[in-house]
Amino acid sequence: MADPVRQVHEWLESYDAPGACVAHLLCDRHPSDAIAITEVHPDLSARDLTYGELAARSAAVAGGLADLGVGPGDRVATLLDSGIDLAVTALAVWRLGGVHVPLFTAFAPSAIALRLRDSGARTVVCGADQRSKLDPGDDLPAGSVSAVVTTGGTPRPGERTLADLELLPPAPAVAMGGGAPFMRIYASGTAGPPRAVEVPVRALAALHAYHHYGLDVRDDDVFWNAADPGWFYGLYHGLVSPLLAGHRSLHLRAGFDPELTLDVLASFGVTNFAATPTVYRALRSVLKTLPPEIVVRRLASSGEPLHADVVEWAGDVFGVPVHDHYGQSELGMCAGNHGNDEVAVPLKPGSMGTALPGWTVTVLEPVADVEAAPGVFGRVAIDVPASPAMWFTGYEGNPLATARRFSPDGRWYLTGDTGTRDAVGRLYFSARDDDVILSGGYRITPFDVESALLQHPDVEETAAYGVPDEVVGEVVAADVVLRDGVHGSDELADTLRELVRARVASHAGPGRINFVAQLPRTASGKIQRFRLREPRLRT
Template identity: 35%
Template sequence: MELSRSAHVDTFARDHLPPPEQWPRLLLEGGPTAHYPERLNCGFELLDAGIARFGADRTALHDADGPRWTYRQLRAEVDRIAHVLTAELGVAPGNRVLLRGSNSPRMAACWLAVTKAGAVAVTVLAAQRRGELRTVCELARVRHALCDVSALDELVKADVPGLRVTAFGGDDDELGRLAARHDGPYGAVDTAADDVALIAFTSGTTGRPKGCVHFHRDVLAVADTFSAHVLRPEPEDVFAGSPPLGFTFGLGGLLVFPLRAGASALLAQWSGPEQMLEAVARHRVTVLFTAPTGYRAMLERLDGHDVSSLRRCVSAGENLPEATWRAWERATGLRLINGIGATELLHIFISAADDDARPGLTGVPVPGFEARIQQPDGLPLPDGEPGLLAVRGPVGCRYLADDRQRGYVQGGWNLTGDTYVREPDGYFRFVARADDMIVSSGYNIAGPEVEDALLRHPDVAEAAVVGRPDARRGQIAVAHVVLRDGVPRTPETAEELGAFARAELAPYKCPRTFVFTAALPRTPTGKLQRFRLREAGAGDGADAGAGAGGEGGGGGGETGR
């Protein structure tokens, strides 16, 4: 594939793309993204072009407690920061700029300024520590960083050679002082549609993180596919949610999608479901993004909160259990928009909304995408047969200088690492992560199916089911369970849950051991870390005896049968 003439002076990111023969096949013709010109700057399109379409005096961003930002004010701030980047800090087109901090209007303005300046945004999570930050900077050759003062300490301690850190916020607002010297518009750099706009690093739950490289056109493509055709936002919408802007789920849902639609977004740091529910009522939020765990947590606290403003609720980041989908609909009258996305493909590529949404199913390919189920050797599987999910569309995986590209992209398809079934009517049903399938006495057990059954029990707040090595059966299914407040962690509770599971599932699928724990291990983005649960019990090779025993790590007890 021949790339366009680049506007980048620093060509590191383009130079370290995988060779074209290792790319997925990109579907760029005849779909929602077919109209993109050769020269395209996503920062300009989201902000300046949006102002031309919708007006400058509409609200663009809401702060949790501060004043609203209009599109006019946002553009002025973005342009001042872009002037600082180029005139004060010496950032050249193609340089990577690290962005670190919690969700806020200033963080959003920094991201837009980096893209307008033709640099490459490298967003990281505020929760990441010095070692992780140092690795990201090494892999992406980062020499510039814009960082919220509240997240400055770990970045400074990372001690990255040659890194110029400019802090913003607080009493010593260096970025603000520099920006005050500049006024007037900033002309966006004339980037190519296939110039690199961002490098999004995977959460790194296992192994060395992978840098996923995305172009300026990719940023618009996820808005013009999933958002435009499934979410269908309106200019009067107010977006909010828990995912950070450092996570592509949050970048799309809380910045790219609302700006592309001329809508507004509430950007704040959340301390829990209670605060989120209060914000929904206070700001009259209409579009909400969070993970299934977020919806389950809010369900327990809905009483007394006004959520009548909500009209769209998107769930992604991990599998949405059918029990959670049905409980949310019963409580609010809203049908959750389930979806599967990936950092490698930037955002959601299979989903369904409104009357097309079906509990227990993820949905159908988003317009502009294709999906199929295949065997490990690449041969397609018929409907009803579980296999590897393969996806292609206008965006796709391009790892930054990483041999793991060969594993993710095969035969022009992106292999997401998920086991799915395509139903005869074309809907896709999640089975498990491909490496999370439990094989016990020759039977395949999908942990999420067992979890969904356990979550239907009124005493279960959260559940994760993983395999544990077993001398007789190869593996046994172990259920790690967070109980609701007041429910005792006793063998009797485990027996009750076991009986409930046996009434819901085939006997071979039922957990043989229950581990009660205060919390499940998750990444900073909320994804369940199943590998940590597997590692915790890797040394136990037989059924646990009846009775409670210390499991360690989570303050839980274990009961087997």
């Protein structure tokens, strides 16, 4: 293996080439008899899919999608859980030169409709249990989706299943080139709806760098990233980067349960495990003695700040600490406590680690675009010219949001996070500038929660925010001002909570709802979100 900096440049030369083909890079170039995915079910039964089988099935599905009119540049959305069907469908889209738009299966119809409208995706592949979310309604008018493909069950008239698509002649793989987008995901924010991030093929260099240097996944590892593929960490590094490296990865088709997680770790001999801090906190609550069958070599975490006590607990129980990593939808992973010995620095609990090869991550002063001195609080930023792995250039169709992410001269990408760095370059997270709520590894935008609450006729105005929680990091809270003559009650709070769960997602329902007389505002009328967490008189 070349030295880390040269290796990143070699990956860039390959993945940013005019002839770069995602299907070839993620599948066709690997040994056909090597296992690509092991799909695990709640009863611990499993089935393997080899790279040869993935190539054949995805080529067949690509032929079926082409028959539906999908071609280069077209957006195809998936409403699928982790597993073989998702991998086959995504590879099929990429064979055609299309753009994959992943949708989180916990999303309510309104959140799905927003992303379908914005992306222009007219073809959706979904699980049979998700099909009803695509029914015409106020959020998704009839005709918004031209083709629906389900993974099983009895299709509705005029619709098809994945098995139906596989009956058509296979389609050849299309070379997309390094600048073409192959995924479109959505980053949460507080000012307006989620922002579209189009991921170009050349971003594979950044994903490969994290897989190799950050996670330290080796050829003989049993790798499992437990994050949901509807979010960037599970998508980038549970699906894409293992396929890119030609490694086998586990895909569990079940919701999170700490006991089941331990069973999977033991039964399948997982040696390299990645998950959110919430997963580790939940494991700590049930795990007293480590079963002898569990022998992990690497533990990784991302999605929210990882506290030192969890790092130390893992070291005591598993024999290896949890390595915290840092990234965003717009970047992939750019810093961390790297697992690979070539780039590792001594682990310091509480630190997010150092920049990955290909990245320069630093801290700027609070109000000036110059680097802050070690130990001085400021804004976490990427030095764009000094970061060859940097691929994000802006939000699709949103120049105002893009402008807020970059310094006026374009040198600095501003992450929206604050913190410090020490003399050796270790980063320490302090807070988020944009107030996104990090709960259980999920990024929840207050905008979505507030928009849902305002659908209730008794709600005059509202503001959502996160409050610290020992298990999930933060829980969603909402301060609600009711219309004149309406009084708050436990029953109304429950109704509002269920409204958010139905309109946004189950994990977005506010754990706390406070009925207040007014919201704190500046003289210009803007909500002072920093004051929402302060104790004050509730009505």
